[in-house]
Amino acid sequence: MEIKKISDNIWQIQKHGTMKVPAMIIASEKILEGIKQDKTIEQIQNVASLKGILKHAIALPDSHQGYGFNIGGVAAFDMEKGIISPGGVGYDINCSVRLLRTNLKIADFLKKRKEIIEQIYKEVPSGVGSKGQLRVTKEMLHEVLKHGAKWAVKEGYGIKEDYERTEENGCMPEADANTVSQKALERGKPQLGSLGAGNHFLEFQKIEAIYDEKTAKAFGIENSEYLTFMVHCGSRGLGHQVASDYIKLMEDKYGFADLPDRELINAPINSELGQKYYKAMSCAANFAFANKQMITHWIREGFNKVFGDVKIDVVYDLCHNIAKFEEHTIDGEKMKVCVHRKGAARSFGPGRKEIPEIYRSVGQPVIIPGSMGTSSYLLVGTKKAEELTFGSTAHGAGRISSRSAALRNISGEHVRNELSKRGIEVKAGSWKSIAEEAPEVYKDIDEVIRVSDEVGIGKKVIKFVPLGVIKG
Amino acid sequence: MKQYKFLEHTADAKFVAYGKNIGEAFSNAALALTSILFDPPKVKPKIKKEIKVEGKDEKALLYNFLEEILFLLDAKHFLLHKVEKISIKGNKLTAFVSGDSAQNYKTSGDIKAVTYNDMEIKKIKEKVSVQVVVDL
Numbered sequence: 003m004e005i006k007k008i009s010d011n012i013w014q015i016q017k018h019g020t021m022k023v024p025a026m027i028i029a030s031e032k033i034l035e036g037i038k039q040d041k042t043i044e045q046i047q048n049v050a051s052l053k054g055i056l057k058h059a060i061a062l063p064d065s066h067q068g069y070g071f072n073i074g075g076v077a078a079f080d081m082e083k084g085i086i087s088p089g090g091v092g093y094d095i096n097c098s099v100r101l102l103r104t105n106l107k108i109a110d111f112l113k114k115r116k117e118i119i120e121q122i123y124k125e126v127p128s129g130v131g132s133k134g135q136l137r138v139t140k141e142m143l144h145e146v147l148k149h150g151a152k153w154a155v156k157e158g159y160g161i162k163e164d165y166e167r168t169e170e171n172g173c174m175p176e177a178d179a180n181t182v183s184q185k186a187l188e189r190g191k192p193q194l195g196s197l198g199a200g201n202h203f204l205e206f207q208k209i210e211a212i213y214d215e216k217t218a219k220a221f222g223i224e225n226s227e228y229l230t231f232m233v234h235c236g237s238r239g240l241g242h243q244v245a246s247d248y249i250k251l252m253e254d255k256y257g258f259a260d261l262p263d264r265e266l267i268n269a270p271i272n273s274e275l276g277q278k279y280y281k282a283m284s285c286a287a288n289f290a291f292a293n294k295q296m297i298t299h300w301i302r303e304g305f306n307k308v309f310g311d312v313k314i315d316v317v318y319d320l321c322h323n324i325a326k327f328e329e330h331t332i333d334g335e336k337m338k339v340c341v342h343r344k345g346a347a348r349s350f351g352p353g354r355k356e357i358p359e360i361y362r363s364v365g366q367p368v369i370i371p372g373s374m375g376t377s378s379y380l381l382v383g384t385k386k387a388e389e390l391t392f393g394s395t396a397h398g399a400g401r402i403s404s405r406s407a408a409l410r411n412i413s414g415e416h417v418r419n420e421l422s423k424r425g426i427e428v429k430a431g432s433w434k435s436i437a438e439e440a441p442e443v444y445k446d447i448d449e450v451i452r453v454s455d456e457v458g459i460g461k462k463v464i465k466f467v468p469l470g471v472i473k474g
Numbered sequence: 475m476k477q478y479k480f481l482e483h484t485a486d487a488k489f490v491a492y493g494k495n496i497g498e499a500f501s502n503a504a505l506a507l508t509s510i511l512f513d514p515p516k517v518k519p520k521i522k523k524e525i526k527v528e529g530k531d532e533k534a535l536l537y538n539f540l541e542e543i544l545f546l547l548d549a550k551h552f553l554l555h556k557v558e559k560i561s562i563k564g565n566k567l568t569a570f571v572s573g574d575s576a577q578n579y580k581t582s583g584d585i586k587a588v589t590y591n592d593m594e595i596k597k598i599k600e601k602v603s604v605q606v607v608v609d610l
Contacts, residue, residue, distance in 0.1 A: 069589055069609060093586040093609045188549040200584035200610055239548035242586040242609070246541065265591055430582075 005034070005043070011457050014058075015043070020051040020262065027061040028391070030453050040067040048262045049077050053270075054084025056339060057332055057392075062346055063453040064396040069093065070265030073345035076394045078330065079271060081338050086276045087268035088252070088283075090342035092323035093245045095283055096290035097202075097236035100168070100298065100319035101369045101380060103222060106229045106305070106312045108208045111469070115206075118308045119429050119470050122204065125300040128197035128472065138191045144179040146194065150288030154295035164298060165291070167358050168319035169348065172291040174284035181282040182240070183247045190240025190289055195296040202235040203473045204301070205371070207378060207466035214463045217382050220364040221317055223464060230466060232378060233297055234371050236323065241286035248279045271340050280325065287324060294319060317380070318358075318367035320347055322397040328356070330392055341392045349383035349395040349460045357383075368460045371398055372447040374428070374471050375421045379451050381460035395460035396450050421471075430473040475601070478506035487585075488592065488607045496595070499602040500536055500567070501557035504543050507588075507608060508554040511547075511581040517555035519572035527567050532595050535567050536604060540588040543571075547585075551576040585610060 005027070006014050013034060015025040025046040029037060037043065042065045049071055050059035056078045065074035070089030077090055111118065145153050151165035151172025165172030197204060209226035212218050223230070237244075249267055255275055258264040269276035298316065305312045325342045332339075350357055350366040357366045366383035387393050418428050454460040478491040489506040493499030508514045525542050529535035546552040553576040560569040586609040594605040 069591060185545060185549075189545060192549065192551065198584055199582065200586075202584070243545075246587045265589070 003047075011453050015047060017050070019047075021047055022052070023050050023055050024058045025050045025061070026058040027065070028453060028457055028459065029061070029063045029065070030449060033063050033449060033453065037061065037065050042067050042072045045070070045072040046075065048266060049075065049090070051262060052077070052079070052085055052087070052266060052268065054080040054082075056080055056084070060391050060394070062391070062394070062396040063450040064345065064398055068344060070263055070267070071342070071344050074396060075344050076341065076346050076392055078339045078341045078392045081271055081327070081340060084271050084340060085268035086271045086279055086325055086340055087266060087342065088245045088248045088279060089265050089267065090344055091245070091283060091325050092344045093242045094236040094323055095241035095244060095286035096321050097234075097323045098169075098290055098294065098319060098321045099232055099234045099369045099371050100294050101232050101317040101367070102230065102298065102314055103317050104229045104231075104305070104312055104314050106309060107227050108229055108469070110309065111206070111229045114308055115427055115470055118304065119206075119427055119472060121304040121308050122301060123429050123472055125304040126197055126204065126297050126472070127195065128199065128202075136195055138194050140187065143187055143191055143194070146292045147179040147182060147285035147288050148177050149173055150177070150291035151295040154292045154299070159296045159299035160302070164295060164316045167316045167360075168291060169321050170287070170291075172295065172319070174287045176281050177284035177288050178281040179285055181278045182244060182285050186240050186243035186247060189243045190238060193238040193240070194289070195293060196238065197297065197472075198235050198238050199473065203374065203471055204231065204233050204297075205378070205468050205472075206231045206470040207468055209464055210377065210467045211465040212463070213465070214382070214461065217364050217463045218380075220361060221367050221380065221463065222315065223317065229469075231301075232369065232371050233294055233301075235290070235293060235297070237286040237290040238293070240289050244282045244286045248275075248282060251275060252279070283325060287321065291319075318361075318369060320367070320369055322347055328393070330388065339392070341394070343394055345397050346394045347397045347460070348393055349381070349387040349391070350393045351383050351385035351388055354393075368395060370396060370447070370451065370460075373398070374473070375417075375424070375426055375468060376447050378466045378468075379447070379462060380464040380466070381451070381454065382463050384458055384461060386458035387460060390457070391459050395454045398447070426468045427470040428473070429471070477502040478509075480506070483607060486589075486591075486607050486610050488605070490603050490605045493602050494600060496532065496602050497560040497562055499604045500539055500562070501560050501569075503536065503540060503604050503606055504554060504557055504571075507540055507543055507585065507606075510585055510608070510610070511583055512553060512579050514555055517553050517579065518574045519555045520574045521552065521572065522558075523552060523571050523573070525567075525569040525571060528565050529567070530565060533590065533593055535562065535565070536593070536595065536606070537588055537590060539567055539569065540606065540608075544585055544588060547576060553579060553581065583610065
C-alpha cells in the first residue's frame with residue numbers, strides 16, 4: 003500500500019482491495035509523519051470501502067484516529083446507493099464553535115480580566131454532569147430539539163441575527179423529537195444551558211494578525227483593538243446517547259459481519275433507520291445550537307454587569323461533527339449527496355446559498371479554535387474546497403498525546419502558571435482539566451492552518467491569541 | 475490484585491479492569507470509568523441505587539452496564555463510590571451501587587460514551603480481565 007504524493011500537501015492512496023474509491027490525505031510531510039503514528043491511514047481505507055462512497059475518502063491536516071472513521075475526515079455518499087453512519091459524525095453531534103466580536107477595547111478588558119472571568123464562570127454552568135440553570139420540562143425539551151437556536155431566541159436568549167449567522171440558521175429542519183430515546187432526553191434535560199467539560203471551553207481572544215483585511219471587514223471585524231471570543235461545545239449527553247442508541251439499533255438491524263470494522267456500522271440513507279438517525283442527529287444538533295445561544299445570552303449579561311453597555315455580535319457559528327445533505331458537483335454532474343464531516347468544518351466559497359446573505363459574496367467564515375493557550379483562526383471558505391473536499395477544511399489541531407500520558411507528564415498547576423506568564427488567565431473546574439488539555443498534547447495548529455491555506459481549502463483571514471480561558 | 479489500569483490512547487480513555495470472576499471485573503470496570511472524573515474511594519456512599527440491564531452476550535452486558543453508570547451520572551448526577559453487589563445470570567445483570575451526588579465533588583473531564591472499540595473479555599485461570607475504550 004503506497005501513499006503517493008500528488009502535489010505539495012496532497013497525498014493519495016489508490017484504490018485497492020475492497021476500496022471503492024481512493025483515499026486523499028491533505029497534509030504536509032511533517033503532519034503526514036504524525037498521521038502515520040495511529041490508525042488513521044487504516045481507517046480512511048476502510049471508509050473508502052463503504053457502499054455508495056463518492057470520489058474519495060478524505061483525511062484533513064488535523065486527522066487522527068477515531069471511532070471507525072478518522073477524526074478530521076470527510077466522506078460523501080450517494081443519496082440512493084450510499085450509507086449514513088453515526089461513527090462518521092462522531093459521538094459529540096454538532097460539536098461546534100461560535101465566534102463573537104465586541105466593541106470592548108482589549109486594554110479595558112485587561113483592566114477587569116479576573117473579574118469578568120469570575121462573572122462568566124458564575125453565569126455559565128460548566129463542568130461534568132453540571133446542571134443547567136433552568137427547570138426543563140419534556141415539552142420544552144421537545145421544542146428545543148425541534149427549533150434549536152430559534153427556540154432560544156424566542157425565549158429571550160439573544161437576537162435573531164445570532165442564528166442568522168449560524169450554520170443552518172441554528173436549526174436543522176428535519177429534526178423529529180420522536181426519534182430521540184427517553185434515555186437521551188433524560189441525559190440532556192439537566193444539561194441544557196451548560197458548557198460541558200473535556201475539550202469544551204470559552205476563550206477570550208485578541209487579534210494578533212489580519213491577513214486579509216477586505217474579507218475581515220466583510221465579516222465585520224475591522225479593528226484589532228477590540229476583544230473577540232469563541233464558545234466551543236456540543237450536544238452534551240443527549241447527543242452522545244443518540245449516537246450510542248443508533249449505533250446499537252443499526253448493529254441489531256444490519257449486523258456488522260461484512261464490515262472491516264464494527265465501528266463503521268451504518269444504514270442505507272434511504273432506509274427507515276437511516277432516515278431516523280438523520281432526524282435524531284438533527285435534534286441533537288439543535289440542542290447544541292440552542293445551548294450555545296443560551297450561553298451567548300448569559301455572556302452578554304455577564305459583560306453588561308462588569309463593563310456596562312458592550313455590543314457583542316455573532317460573527318459565525320459552525321458545526322464540526324455533522325452529516326449534511328448538500329448539492330455538490332462531481333465529474334461535472336450536480337448531485338445531492340450526504341456529506342459526513344467528523345472533526346471537519348464546512349468551508350463553502352462565494353455564492354453558495356447556504357451562506358448568510360451578508361457574507362455570500364466573499365465566502366463562508368470558517369472558525370478554527372486552537373487548543374488551550376495556542377492560536378485560533380478565522381478562515382474563509384473557497385471554491386477550491388468545494389472542488390477538492392466537498393467544501394470542507396480542518397476543525398482544529400488534533401491531539402497527539404493521550405489524556406493518561408498528559409496526566410502523568412503534565413501538571414495542571416504548571417500549565418496554568420506557564421500560560422499566566424504568557425498573559426493568559428485560565429479558570430477551570432480542576433487542575434486535571436487543565437493538564438489533559440495542555441497545549442503540548444495537541445498538534446501544531448499553525449502548521450494545520452498553513453496547509454489549509456496553501457492547498458486553498460480555507461484561506462487565512464485572522465489569527466487570534468488567547469487572553470483568558472474558561473473550562474469545565 | 476490490581477483493580478484496573480489505564481492504557482495509552484490518543485483521544486479517548488482505554489482501560490483494563492481485573493477480577494477473580496466476571497462480576498468483580500465488571501465492578502472494577504465501573505470504578506475505572508468513574509475514576510476518569512473523580513477518585514471513587516473518595517466519594518461518600520450516601521445514595522444507593524439498583525441497576526438492572528440485559529445483553530445478548532457478555533460484551534453487550536458490559537457495555538449496557540457501563541452505559542447505565544454513565545446515564546446515572548448525566549441524568550441523575552450520581553457519582554459512583556462502589557459496586558456493593560453484582561450478579562450476572564444468563565443475559566441479565568443486576569447490581570447494587572453506592573455513591574453520592576456529583577455536585578458535592580469537583581469532578582473533571584467529560585465522558586461521552588462507552589464504545590465497543592477494542593473491547594475484550596478474557597478469562598485466564600483464576601483471573602478475568604475486561605478491556606474497554608470510552609469516548610471522551
